[in-house]
Amino acid sequence: MRKVRLIIVFLIVGLLASCTSPNDSSNPRDETIPHEDLIELTLEELSYYDGKEGRPAYVAVNGMIYDVTNSLFWQSGSHNGYSAGRDLTDAIINQSPHGLSTLTQVPIVGILVESKD
Numbered sequence: 660m661r662k663v664r665l666i667i668v669f670l671i672v673g674l675l676a677s678c679t680s681p682n683d684s685s686n687p688r689d690e691t692i693p694h695e696d697l698i699e700l701t702l703e704e705l706s707y708y709d710g711k712e713g714r715p716a717y718v719a720v721n722g723m724i725y726d727v728t729n730s731l732f733w734q735s736g737s738h739n740g741y742s743a744g745r746d747l748t749d750a751i752i753n754q755s756p757h758g759l760s761t762l763t764q765v766p767i768v769g770i771l772v773e774s775k776d
């Protein structure tokens with residue numbers, strides 16, 4: 660009888676576990692972003708997205724462009740002496756205390772390209 664009860668408990672737990680969706684997190688890194696949804700910006704174009712005067716704040720790291728506009732740590736496009744609109748690969752790896760780990764908290768919006776031809 661105890662065995663039967665145990666089996667029933669396992670069945671219920673298994674059923675509940677299969678009902679919860681593994682994709683209900685809002686982290687964009689859980690899904691692959693279709694390439695056509697990514698914008699392509701040169702360094703020069705990226706400099707427009709500095710987070711000042713209502714402009715979005717984008718930063719490039721290792722060829723990817725991250726949108727930090729809504730990050731509490733990037734008010735007006737500035738963060739610990741660094742400005743958005745730039746490639747901060749070297750700074751985030753060699754100067755920041757967190758390294759690349761915080762990039763999972765901000766959405767990827769594009770890729771950095773050398774030129775548009």
Ligand code: HEM
Nearest residue numbers: 718727732739741747750751754755756757761762764765
């Ligand atoms: C390039 C993209 C960067 C992103 C997306 C980013 C994001 C963040 C986030 C989300 C935090 C909050 C703390 C946490 O969750 O661990 C944080 C903290 C911090 N970051 Fe960055 N960061 C970047 C670059 C840098 C750079 C270049 C520096 C240079 C020194 C830096 C220095 C710091 C420091 C000192 C903190 C501690 C908390 C504070 O801001 O007062 N970060 N960063």
